[in-house]
Amino acid sequence: MIRFDSVAKRYPTGREGLAGVSFELAAGELAFVTGHSGAGKSTMLKLIGLLERATRGQVWVNGRNLNKLNARDVPYHRREVGMIFQDHRLLHDRTVFDNVALPLVVSGLGHQEIQRRVRAALDKVSLLGKERSFPIGLSGGEQQRVGIARALVSKPPVLLADEPTGNLDPELSREIMQLFLQFNQVGVTVLIATHDVALIERFGRRTIQLRDGRISHDTGARA
Amino acid sequence: MKRSRQRNREHAFRRHLNPLNWLLRHAQMSLSSLGRLAQNPLSTGMTAAVIGIAIALPAGLYLLVDNMRTLTGSWDGGSSISLFLQQSLSDAQADQVRDVIALRDDVAEARLISRQEALAEFRLRSGFGEALDLLEHNPLPAVILVKPARVASAPAATGRLADTLGRYREIDMVRVDLQWVRRLEAISRTLERGILVLAGMLAAAVLLIVGNTIRLEIQHRQPEIEVIKLVGGTDGFIRRPFLYEGLWYGLLGGLIALLLVMLGLALMQGPVQRLAGLYQSGFSLEMFRSGVFTAILLGSPLLGLAGAWLAVGRHLARIQPE
Numbered sequence: 001m002i003r004f005d006s007v008a009k010r011y012p013t014g015r016e017g018l019a020g021v022s023f024e025l026a027a028g029e030l031a032f033v034t035g036h037s038g039a040g041k042s043t044m045l046k047l048i049g050l051l052e053r054a055t056r057g058q059v060w061v062n063g064r065n066l067n068k069l070n071a072r073d074v075p076y077h078r079r080e081v082g083m084i085f086q087d088h089r090l091l092h093d094r095t096v097f098d099n100v101a102l103p104l105v106v107s108g109l110g111h112q113e114i115q116r117r118v119r120a121a122l123d124k125v126s127l128l129g130k131e132r133s134f135p136i137g138l139s140g141g142e143q144q145r146v147g148i149a150r151a152l153v154s155k156p157p158v159l160l161a162d163e164p165t166g167n168l169d170p171e172l173s174r175e176i177m178q179l180f181l182q183f184n185q186v187g188v189t190v191l192i193a194t195h196d197v198a199l200i201e202r203f204g205r206r207t208i209q210l211r212d213g214r215i216s217h218d219t220g221a222r223a
Numbered sequence: 224m225k226r227s228r229q230r231n232r233e234h235a236f237r238r239h240l241n242p243l244n245w246l247l248r249h250a251q252m253s254l255s256s257l258g259r260l261a262q263n264p265l266s267t268g269m270t271a272a273v274i275g276i277a278i279a280l281p282a283g284l285y286l287l288v289d290n291m292r293t294l295t296g297s298w299d300g301g302s303s304i305s306l307f308l309q310q311s312l313s314d315a316q317a318d319q320v321r322d323v324i325a326l327r328d329d330v331a332e333a334r335l336i337s338r339q340e341a342l343a344e345f346r347l348r349s350g351f352g353e354a355l356d357l358l359e360h361n362p363l364p365a366v367i368l369v370k371p372a373r374v375a376s377a378p379a380a381t382g383r384l385a386d387t388l389g390r391y392r393e394i395d396m397v398r399v400d401l402q403w404v405r406r407l408e409a410i411s412r413t414l415e416r417g418i419l420v421l422a423g424m425l426a427a428a429v430l431l432i433v434g435n436t437i438r439l440e441i442q443h444r445q446p447e448i449e450v451i452k453l454v455g456g457t458d459g460f461i462r463r464p465f466l467y468e469g470l471w472y473g474l475l476g477g478l479i480a481l482l483l484v485m486l487g488l489a490l491m492q493g494p495v496q497r498l499a500g501l502y503q504s505g506f507s508l509e510m511f512r513s514g515v516f517t518a519i520l521l522g523s524p525l526l527g528l529a530g531a532w533l534a535v536g537r538h539l540a541r542i543q544p545e
Contacts (some may be wrong), residue, residue: 046545049453051543051544052327053544072458074459075452075453075455075456075457075460076455076457076459078452078453078454078455079454079455083453083454089449089453090450091446091447091450093447097255102450102451102454102456103455106451106454106455106456106457106460107455108243108244108248109246150454154454154455197526
């Protein structure tokens with residue numbers, strides 16, 4: 001589902017985000033990317049979501065070579081990749097419902113279909129009662145769940161999460177992780193960047209460790 | 224082999240909406256843009272008013288000049304025709320010619336200046352009196368001064384009348400004195416050109432006003448634009464509300480311009496009628512020129528749209544999610 005072929009990314013500032021990374025993530029796999037800040041975790045996710053483009057090497061997602069996508073194709077690619085951020089990136093002047101509906105609105109779905117799918121997504125993250133609330137009135141964990149619902153509402157085959165539990169206490173972190181496991185069970189390919197080693201060890205999933213833009217350790221696929 | 228299969232998938236990967244859905248979304252989008260403008264009535268109103276004034280100024284001036292041009296068409300006593308008679312004609316014959324011309328429907332008045340009178344006048348005015356004494360014959364022809372009737376008072380009709388009169392056997396030469404009318408026409412042409420230049424500059428101003436307003440709006444909504452890009456909103460999707468906003472600004476400005484033009488002309492109506500009264504003319508300002516009105520109502524939204532397009536094209540590409 002995701003394949004990196006000696007991918008390097010050098011930012012215009014000269015900073016090296018990735019320095020030659022190759023790995024493959026099969027469809028339906030769940031993996032963690034770890035490493036201390038600056039090791040290249042975020043860069044890896046950004047390359048998959050086409051927030052950045054590789055300087056060298058090739059990135060394949062869902063059978064598509066991202067190097068060959070032009071700017072017009074980028075939005076359509078992003079619809080296939082759900083992204084979750086540490087800071088949630090919610091719109092504070094819109095209700096929970098409208099936030100979650102956004103990916104469906106941009107892809108032009110009908111009103112009823114949007115209603116149905118948004119409710120289903122909110123139900124999955126146990127926020128059905130909060131659809132008329134504004135994000136500012138929600139707790140950190142709830143906001144993160146709104147972000148997850150938004151990432152999943154359009155049923156993308158790939159889910160990326162960048163430090164999704166960064167601001168949450170261990171109990172909430174575990175709940176969020178549990179959600180990711182659930183989605184993974186229904187076939188979504190999940191890649192989670194985190195530095196929370198204790199959390200990773202508890203789940204015993206594949207872990208790709210980055211150091212200075214290179215893979216220093218890859219546990220390989222685990223059940 | 225794998226690659227070629229994958230390249231094929233890339234082509235199929237953009238999805239398109241059916242036309243009805245597309246239309247519906249545009250209608251929704253345009254209304255929500257209008258709604259957003261209505262949320263800030265004060266700033267929206269001020270922007271629209273600036274646009275309105277910028278459009279009203281050339282439109283109002285144009286209507287004035289346009290009215291003035293209809294005036295030149297009905298200018299009483301503006302033009303006259305001088306008919307120079309053949310030298311060979313006797314005074315009695317000249318008188319007959321005058322009588323014939325004076326009877327025409329399209330001639331209001333015909334006055335004969337006989338050769339002697341012409342000579343006397345020339346002697347008086349030119350200062351060449353002594354030189355004339357050296358000549359054996361009076362070199363000046365008799366002249367009939369023709370004032371066209373109302374039906375023939377427009378410059379073109381006067382010209383046609385002059386042509387007809389010129390075909391009389393007794394008439395040697397025709398000179399049409401359209402100076403007044405021509406001057407007025409030249410003035411109105413100049414004014415028209417001036418208004419065109421002014422309109423061009425003010426149209427550019429409207430583009431900049433709308434462009435700047437939309438630019439600020441884009442800056443204001445940058446977080447929202449970033450999120451929309453993150454979840455796969457196309458550039459077209461992001462552009463659309465801003466373009467509609469420009470369109471609405473233009474339309475609102477156009478409506479305000481219409482009101483201003485009508486108000487301005489209504490205020491001028493009184494003095495203009497008094498002025499026309501002094502010139503014994505029944506002239507009054509005509510406000511409802513459908514051409515100008517349609518131009519404003521169609522042109523101003525387009526101008527707003529163009530202004531928004533300029534801003535959107537330049538600023539949206541710069542906003543990329545991180």
